[in-house]
Amino acid sequence: MGDDSQQLKLRAPVNDRRALLSPSIDRLSTMLAQNRQRLASWTERLAGQTVSELRQIARQEIWTEAQQYTRQYRDVDLSHRSFENSPFIVTGHQPELFHPGVWFKNFLLDRIARQSDAVPIHLIIDNDVRESASIRVPGGSVAEPITQIVEYDRRSPLPFEERLIQDPTLLDSFAQRVTEIIHPLIPDALLSDRWLMAIQQDAGESILARRVARFRHRLEADCGLQTLEIPLSIVCDQLPFQCLVAQAIDDVEQIHRVYNEALREHRKRNRIRSNAHPVPNLDRDDSWYELPFWIWTAQSPERQPLYVMRRNGSLHIRQGCGANQWKLGNSAEQLVTQLVDLRQQRVKIRPRALLTTLYARLFLSDLFLHGIGGAKYDELTDELIRRWLRVEPPGILVATSTVRLPISYRRQDPARMAVLRQSLRRLDYHPEDFLEASDLGDGLGAQWLSQKQFWIRKEEPRGQRKQRHDHIVEANQNLRRLVMDQRNAVTAELEELQTWIPWQNLLDSREYSFCLFPFDFLREVMIKCLPSGE
Structure with a gap:
């Protein structure tokens, strides 16, 4: 995984339409070569078989079965690559309508595979459970946005691979219901004209996860991506x-x-109490x-x-x-x-999460492409690899992007609220800072300022300072009357921001599903976020 402390500090980009890659792309060839050398020198035996034999079998089987699975619903041209000679680059995620930061990994998978003449495979992590089948959809107006949860099937406690479509009506009407909500903000969300046709192309497929994953993978074909996909459930039936x-x-x-030892050490190192x-x-x-x-x-x-x-x-x-x-x-x-x-x-x-990436990193791939969350957890996977399987873990590439919905509105800086609160405090306790000499004149304003300055300079023994405090408070109260218009203006701006910033955060979220974006916009942004090369 590399430098654990560095990995744990990784954060998604704050700015829109930006990507994170760690390590940088110019180190990729070196990492890939080191990983292949490290795994080639691994000499353990598992269940009587050498790991080199198991890696060979695993790669041959996933190469064959991923092609068979993918070509059930779309064409992929990887004819010039082979499991014997080409490096394998693997990523994976649950079969959901995830946000563009997750989807970016698949664009990067395709780009790196082209540059490295590698076999690119996306694992559909269908052994996981997500009871809800829904996404959060923004609606309303820019002035008063809202969000609603929209389901594409009923809830289920079963793993994705066991979860059959329960309500075809929900699935078929999903795009229409989403479009009705988001249309005032995004009139051309990609699912509006792509969802129903794609879902109905797989009418014979009863497993919800496969329908959803195929919808996404077909979109990737329309973006020019050439990658293979395979459910983890198929991989788990293989001998390795x-x-x-x-x-x-x-x-x-x-x-x-x-x-458990690795977990205890991880919690101690990262000060995790739970x-x-x-x-x-x-x-x-x-x-x-x-x-x-x-x-x-x-x-x-x-x-x-x-x-x-x-x-x-x-x-x-x-x-x-x-x-x-x-x-x-x-x-x-x-x-x-x-x-x-x-x-x-x-x-x-x-496998559970840590064992899933352990298997993918050691047996299926020469390079595993992770998101930020998975990379943090894989510090534990690294220790399990070292202590149980006695090999130095291969390095991983961590990637994500931040892409926000293209909604036009005047963005406000949330830090402005802290500035305004500080201004209110100064207006209350130092109102004279906001007054010009002409505002004070020779009248009461000047007298109250003189009184305040007198009592600030006056030293009082401990226990006799209440009089001093009371005179300063009295002066501030009277000076404050002279800046009341300014104070009202600051208060009004602060109240407006306190109402607006949560709405802005709602509009600005990077967590909205990729299917809510305009297709051409999202494709162009994803491609621009990719590294140009080594």
């Missing part, structure tokens, strides 16, 4: 992943220890050890933590705290065959 799971089950006590952040500790239930994997079955499809127990020379696994338990063998080699058998019985084992 089964070998990783088998080895993890066999190494359960070690993984449990090093995972035991739930950045991820919870792995649990232990008597002889059962929790591993950083999910498990579920066709009969019980809500994902649960995977627990492992070693007893009487055999390994046992359990779905959460429930009754579903399976007795396995006593070695990683035996476990591989048994895990394949369990998969045929529709028992699914999937």
Whole structure:
């Protein structure tokens, strides 16, 4: 991952239409070469197979299956690249209508792959759960904006890969409902004329996540991007992943220890008090050890933590705290065959976040492209790689962008509120600073200023200063009458800003879905944010 302290300080760009890349693009070739050399020298064995053999199998299978999956719905021309010779560059995200900062990674994936003659693959992280299927949509007017939550399907507790479309009417009417809200601000949001046609092209696909991901990936084709996609659920059925799971089950006590040790050290280093952040500790239930994997079955499809127990020379696994338990063998080699058998019985084992990127970085890619949030968590992945698999983790590239909706309005500086509050304080306690000599004249104003200056200079013994304080307060109150018009003007401006700034923050959010932007605008901005080359 590189310098952890540097990675943890990464922030998304504040200014609009700007991108962040770390490390810089001119270091990319060196990092890619170092990663390939580091992984080529890795000599561990997992479940009886060398890691070099597993990497070769994993890359060949993802190369073949990603092409097969992608070409079900769009064309991709990578004919001049091969799994044997081309570097593999991988990124990934949940199959959602995410914001342009996340989408930027896919544009960068395509650009780097072209420059490096690499195979670009986007992993659809469909083992995750997001109960709501909705986006936040701005509406109203520039003067008084609002936001509304718009669903494209009903809520569900199931992982993306298990989540079937529940309400086709919501899905089909999504663009119309969004357009009605956003039209006063963005009259040409890209989903207005692209959503329904794209969604209906996949009418035979019942999994919501795949419909949504294909909508986005087709847009990328219209932008000229040539990348492959594959759901993580397909990757998890492949032999190399089964070998990783088998080895993890066999190494359960070690993984449990090093995972929790790395978490404790991370929290101490970053002064995190909560035991739930950045991820919870792995649990232990008597002889059962929790591993950083999910498990579920066709009969019980809500994902649960995977627990492992070693007893009487055999390994046992359990779905959460429930009754579903399976007795396995006593070695990683035996476990591989048994895990394949369990998969045929529709028992699914999937990696959690840290194990997902561990597998992608070590077995699928020569370079992994991360967002800022994932990069921060991968400090823990690095330690797990070092302590469990005994290899120095390959470097990652971190990228994001800030792109705001193209809504025209007069932007105000939020820092202006602090200036105005300070002005009010000075008007209350130092009103004379706002008065000219002509304002004071020879009348009461000059007398009150003279009184104030007299009592400020006058020294009073401790315990007898109330009189001094009262005279200064009296002078300020009378001087304040002379600046009341100025004070009213500052108060009015501050109240206006206090009302407007939250609305401005609403309009200025970088978190709005890419599908709310005009297509041509967003495509041009994304391309301009890309680095020109090495």
